[in-house]
Amino acid sequence: MRIIEMKDLKFSYNNHFTLYIDELYVEKGEFVSIIGPNGSGKTTVLKLLTMIEKKDKGKIIINDKNIEKYSKKELFKEISVVPQEFYTSFDFTVESIISSGRIPYETLFSRREYEFLNKIMEKTDTLKFKDRIYNYLSGGEKQRVMLTRALAQDTNVLLLDEFVSQIDPGYTQQLVRMVKNESIQKNKSILSIFHDINLASLYSDRIYIFKEGIIKYHGKPEEVITQKIMKEIYDIDCIITYHPIKNKPQVIFEY
Numbered sequence: 390m391r392i393i394e395m396k397d398l399k400f401s402y403n404n405h406f407t408l409y410i411d412e413l414y415v416e417k418g419e420f421v422s423i424i425g426p427n428g429s430g431k432t433t434v435l436k437l438l439t440m441i442e443k444k445d446k447g448k449i450i451i452n453d454k455n456i457e458k459y460s461k462k463e464l465f466k467e468i469s470v471v472p473q474e475f476y477t478s479f480d481f482t483v484e485s486i487i488s489s490g491r492i493p494y495e496t497l498f499s500r501r502e503y504e505f506l507n508k509i510m511e512k513t514d515t516l517k518f519k520d521r522i523y524n525y526l527s528g529g530e531k532q533r534v535m536l537t538r539a540l541a542q543d544t545n546v547l548l549l550d551e552f553v554s555q556i557d558p559g560y561t562q563q564l565v566r567m568v569k570n571e572s573i574q575k576n577k578s579i580l581s582i583f584h585d586i587n588l589a590s591l592y593s594d595r596i597y598i599f600k601e602g603i604i605k606y607h608g609k610p611e612e613v614i615t616q617k618i619m620k621e622i623y624d625i626d627c628i629i630t631y632h633p634i635k636n637k638p639q640v641i642f643e644y
């Protein structure tokens with residue numbers, strides 16, 4: 390069953406940049422990635438799915454319902470987002486940012502809620518700095534907080550925009566595994582933007598490759614992560630090797 394579906398879509402920022410999507414979908418329990426060069430339209434896809442921008446043409450269906458039929462509150466019971474950057478002009482603590490993930494549910498502050506949040510903070514290792522001011526955290530710590538907030542929102546769909554781009558290798562592995570487990574164990578649907586092609590290839594069921602506002606390629610990692618396609622999309626000279634355990638393509642620079 391398709392949880393997200395975008396069809397025959399057109400969107401333009403004042404005719405400056407135009408995104409065309411003939412078809413993009415995410416099935417229930419699938420881990421799907423979007424990769425592509427800077428400015429190819431990846432984040433714009435997430436902005437359309439979260440009502441930050443409004444499509445000019447086409448269809449966006451989330452959980453069998455047209456996006457226009459959702460109120461923002463209803464939508465955020467279905468979808469949680471880890472944005473590329475998150476700014477706040479107030480000195481919120483980490484704990485208050487994370488608990489804002491519960492706002493769509495209007496839950497009262499209870500012992501159960503408190504334990505639920507603590508458990509998620511423990512999983513992402515953010516509990517130890519829950520009383521610190523979010524604005525003063527390092528880039529990687531902020532990304533961990535935003536992922537924790539999204540997990541606290543506990544939705545069927547997770548949209549991730551380069552969610553580990555500033556995170557060290559240890560936490561990267563831990564957090565990507567955690568997200569993968571959300572899809573495998575809880576049947577959640579993941580749509581994640583990556584610049585790290587090898588991470589996308591290792592963890593994704595399918596990959597969309599964007600360039601200049603269109604989907605150039607789409608398929609399983611072994612179908613789209615090829616030397617020829619990498620050259621065409623990124624103009625890189627690379628060698629493709631295969632992961633010794635998962636047998637997924639991995640890109641290494643020629644030199």
Ligand SMILES: Nc1ncnc2c1ncn2[C@@H]1O[C@H](COP(=O)(O)OP(=O)(O)OP(=O)(O)O)[C@@H](O)[C@H]1O
Pocket residue numbers: 402405406425426427428429430431432433434
């Ligand atoms: N609010 C806006 N108004 C006008 N142009 C915009 C706006 N937001 C983004 N753009 C432009 O639209 C294009 C696509 O941007 P988008 O953020 O979707 O790219 P991206 O593929 O996510 O890039 P990156 O890998 O650098 O994050 C870019 O050329 C960008 O400058």
